[in-house]
Amino acid sequence: MKRFGAILLSLVRSGFRGLQSSPVTSAVAVLTISVALVLGGGFALLVSNMGGVLERFGEELQVVAYLEDGLEPDEARALADSVRTVEGVAAVALVTKDEALRRFRETTGGGALLEGLDQNPLPASVEVRLIEARRTPEGLAVVVSALSGLPGVSELAHGQEWVEGYARFVALVRTTAVGLGIVLGIAALMIVANTIRLAVYAREDEIEIMALVGASRSFVRIPFLIEGTVQGAVGGGLALLLLYTGYLLALPQLEYGLELVLGNVTPHFFGASGALTVVAAGSGLGLLGSATALVGARSGS
Amino acid sequence: MKRFGAILLSLVRSGFRGLQSSPVTSAVAVLTISVALVLGGGFALLVSNMGGVLERFGEELQVVAYLEDGLEPDEARALADSVRTVEGVAAVALVTKDEALRRFRETTGGGALLEGLDQNPLPASVEVRLIEARRTPEGLAVVVSALSGLPGVSELAHGQEWVEGYARFVALVRTTAVGLGIVLGIAALMIVANTIRLAVYAREDEIEIMALVGASRSFVRIPFLIEGTVQGAVGGGLALLLLYTGYLLALPQLEYGLELVLGNVTPHFFGASGALTVVAAGSGLGLLGSATALVGARSGS
Amino acid sequence: MSGWERHASSGAFGDGAVRTYHVSKSYIAGTFALHDLTLEVKKGEFVFLTGSSGAGKTTLLKLLFAAERPSEGQILVLGRNIARLRESAIPALRRRIGVVFQDFKLLNRLTIEDNVAVSLEVVGTPRREARARAFRLLKQVGLQHRRYHHPLSLSGGEQQRVAIARALVNEPEILLADEPTGNLDPELTIEIMDLISSASTRGTTVIVATHDHNVLERYGKRTIHLEGGRLAEDTPATGAEP
Amino acid sequence: MSGWERHASSGAFGDGAVRTYHVSKSYIAGTFALHDLTLEVKKGEFVFLTGSSGAGKTTLLKLLFAAERPSEGQILVLGRNIARLRESAIPALRRRIGVVFQDFKLLNRLTIEDNVAVSLEVVGTPRREARARAFRLLKQVGLQHRRYHHPLSLSGGEQQRVAIARALVNEPEILLADEPTGNLDPELTIEIMDLISSASTRGTTVIVATHDHNVLERYGKRTIHLEGGRLAEDTPATGAEP
Ligand SMILES: Nc1ncnc2c1ncn2[C@@H]1O[C@H](COP(=O)(O)OP(=O)(O)OP(=O)(O)O)[C@@H](O)[C@H]1O
Ligand SMILES: Nc1ncnc2c1ncn2[C@@H]1O[C@H](COP(=O)(O)OP(=O)(O)OP(=O)(O)O)[C@@H](O)[C@H]1O
Ligand SMILES: [Mg+2]
Ligand SMILES: [Mg+2]
Secondary structure, eight states: OHHHHHHHHHHHHHHHHHHHHOHHHHHHHHHHHHHHHHHHHHHHHHHHHHHHHHHHHHHTOEEEEEEOTTOOHHHHHHHHHHHHTSTTEEEEEEEOHHHHHHHHHHHHTSOGGGTTOSSOOOOOEEEEEEOGGGOSHHHHHHHHHHHHTSTTEEEEEOOHHHHHHHHHHHHHHHHHHHHHHHHHHHHHHHHHHHHHHHHHHTTHHHHHHHHHTTOOHHHHHHHHHHHHHHHHHHHHHHHHHHHHHHHHHHHHHHHHHHHHHHOSOOOOOOOHHHHHHHHHHHHHHHHHHHHHHHHHSOOOO | OHHHHHHHHHHHHHHHHHHHHOHHHHHHHHHHHHHHHHHHHHHHHHHHHHHHHHHHHHHTOEEEEEEOTTOOHHHHHHHHHHHHTSTTEEEEEEEOHHHHHHHHHHHHTSOGGGTTOSSOOOOOEEEEEEOGGGOSHHHHHHHHHHHHTSTTEEEEEOOHHHHHHHHHHHHHHHHHHHHHHHHHHHHHHHHHHHHHHHHHHTTHHHHHHHHHTTOOHHHHHHHHHHHHHHHHHHHHHHHHHHHHHHHHHHHHHHHHHHHHHHOSOOOOOOOHHHHHHHHHHHHHHHHHHHHHHHHHSOOOO | OOHHHHHHHTTTTTTEEEEEEEEEEOSSTTOOSEEEEEEEEETTOEEEEEOSTTSSHHHHHHHHTTSSOOSEEEEEETTEEGGGOOGGGHHHHHTTEEEEOTTOOOOTTSOHHHHHHHHHHTTTOOHHHHHHHHHHHHHHTTOGGGTTSOGGGSOHHHHHHHHHHHHHTTOOSEEEEESTTTTSOHHHHHHHHHHHHHHHHTTOEEEEEOOOHHHHHHHOOEEEEEETTEEEEEEOOOOOOO | OOHHHHHHHTTTTTTEEEEEEEEEEOSSTTOOSEEEEEEEEETTOEEEEEOSTTSSHHHHHHHHTTSSOOSEEEEEETTEEGGGOOGGGHHHHHTTEEEEOTTOOOOTTSOHHHHHHHHHHTTTOOHHHHHHHHHHHHHHTTOGGGTTSOGGGSOHHHHHHHHHHHHHHTOOSEEEEESTTTTSOHHHHHHHHHHHHHHHHTTOEEEEEOOOHHHHHHHOOEEEEEETTEEEEEEOOOOOOO
């Protein structure tokens, strides 16, 4: 037991001694890990912020149920209420004939077009927003079929095309994000593994000598793994710092642009768990990097 | 002269000998450079493809000059011709009253709305597209003021807001692209420099010994620079290969999505000069990386 | 099972610390660094290994602590058959053998005290104890005042003495020393050789490769002479203990 | 300008290849690896450097080829003042000096022929010629058959001989050899020392640090003895040429 404790202590100590006694190499590894994580983390941040934007896009999606012309306001309101209970419906807004006319005037600018008419030709309608899960062609079809069965509804406009476009856009963004994420992840892992591999190579003599004085495989290797993990964690912390600095610097610019283009989506940074994930990813990269680096190292026996 | 030639030859030879005699380290460096370039090159590719998309967006921008109601078709055509000569105008299309009515029917679906009218209330118009340089709020103002002076034009609709939104969107995309490009470039440079630095560290003994047997600074260093440049070029070639493979694999997916969302923009890969740029960037990175790596190396004197 | 192996497993080797049986080692096809070498070193014996440059002394020592495997033949060290030793069993064997390498093989990033202590730490000796014992050994080779320095700031002879201290610190059952006094002056050579021979009197089996005729004469131990990888002469001890 | 420097620039040193004037070297504050050393070695002279482990032999040699700078004092080598030599002038000086390092310092990634040839290539000797001359030197140290091998596959003594070949190949004006026969048996030692002394008869100034009393006696050259960094004895040649 005492022996085991002594060995453990000695392993941890020599892991940290490694960091200390080759500061330049360690710094280089830490820097590389942090650069890799800035790229990966920045990308994750972008995707997570884009999620909000997509979300807003999706909120634009609605089904409009035009009401029969003879319907009384009370009946229309009752209909709107019954629509609210349909599964997949998130929000319902009633647009009366007058409201429709007002909107038409607004959008066509002036509305001189309808001036000569003696009565309002525009129908009342119920605008239906869908819950997120239904914002797919299939989900939409379910809601539409439920709505079309309701009495008082004369016609449904549901922008099938728009939904398909939206669904494909979301799928495209997701696929791209996942694809790029995988590429970035592999790139980060390879870069980190390469860096640590070179650092280990520079110390191959050391590994060999340790083996020659009777150190077991794990006694030689564990300090390198500890070293890699610590470097990774430090690199993760540094990446977080860099990302946050970049975020603060970029925010004014981005907010201005995003607001104009996409409305008032507020950009957000990593929360505590996200930040922890970055550091953990760093440690993981460092550990994995040193582990893969050691596979190729000559063992001295 | 003979002496100089011998030295030059010996430098180049030992540059290549370095690559040969440390194949693992070289492979690691090449791989890292290519990973960095895949990221950077992929980003460049994305931006250049996005350029096409933005271009298409911009083409949507037009100024509509509504014509006075009494204008004869001949007069309208003459006016359209005179608009064509205005500076900043790229294309002009005449929309007659009949055409306007047809379009209205199409877009409102049925056009029951105008059924009861005895005469066509819609004005003829001239649609004006701008050259790219004028697709800014300022450029637009110049064209608009030129158009508003023309006789026969009753009103101008020029989507000032749309233009502002577009201009800001383009600016945002450009800023983001440049920002990300700089970050990626720096990241690539740092990663490559770090990798090569570690590779040089592993051979510091060699550098020291060379100095001790009387090699001049450049005699010791130039082989490393050659080695770095060659590694960079190979890494660039590999990156190009990886990018092209990725492009071919991603194309079916992207085309499908892009077409739906953005219309028929055809994605494109690097041309010959772009490809050359990637390889050159690799060589440059390798050279710069080894140059910065050598700054820190101990010289043995 | 060959006759030799039956012998080995039945303990017929008695108190042999090291036995080689028709051992050959060839690094480059067609040439032999060692050729058909059969010899025995008993427990506690002190043996010199001589032979000109390239005769195979270092190769023989490398085979004994499993840094190389024999191309042919069998080697028994402390009861274990080197030719068949599993990779994972090597560290345990090496911990029972102290080695002074011809090129020292010190860890440049550690202090010399840590260099000596590392032999103890690999077997789990607590750090305090390891350092105390390392200090004692450094004192015996006259380097206690340099204990916090790093190997690269030591002179050649000083580094060699650190290597000797490291080999002796865990009181190994076998000591293999490859040219351990090549960088030492005659006075220090005697001091160090006395240190080694005192380990021998405490029961350690010692094999010292050396070129130094003065040492050979002074200690008058059994001397194995190699020539071109073959056993050329095996001179028994003269008993001329100094 | 000190009196010494005025002497130096006026050529009053005559044919001194090496002169040191009150030279001290301190690596660690308060301790001296060399202390107030003043000596002269004439052109073509053959000098042995002795002293126990840590006496400062290697340090003195390092100062002479500008691998270290003196802490105090002036050093004149081939007419150049080491203490004031510009960094960029060092390579040119080193090309006129051959050095056998105590730890060999071979380039492990090159063949031994390339290791020897590198001394020539740094001054721009065409490769063919460099290799031909390297081959000749390797033959003189008995290693021509190993010329395409790498240093790590050579025995200690073989590596040492490669280091000697490299130091001699460009016919240096000064040869500094640090324990050049520490890994060689007595017969080879004589061969190699004969090689070195034949370079000396061709005009090379030679300084050899050694512990080997047999060598000192056999060649009977001037011997500078260091003790704790100080000049303890400077014995002139006995003229007992072998
Ligand atoms: N790894 C190797 N690859 C190829 N040849 C080798 C290798 N190691 C040793 N040799 C060769 O084997 C022979 C014996 O080498 P060894 O190191 O055992 O000699 P040695 O007796 O220790 O010599 P020295 O006194 O010079 O140290 C030499 O010719 C050497 O060149
Ligand atoms: N880089 C250094 N840093 C600190 N001390 C050093 C350094 N190099 C040498 N020394 C010390 O200076 C003293 C003289 O060393 P030097 O190498 O000159 O001895 P030497 O005469 O060559 O000994 P040896 O015969 O053992 O090679 C020694 O005590 C050594 O420890
Ligand atoms: Mg040997
Ligand atoms: Mg020395």
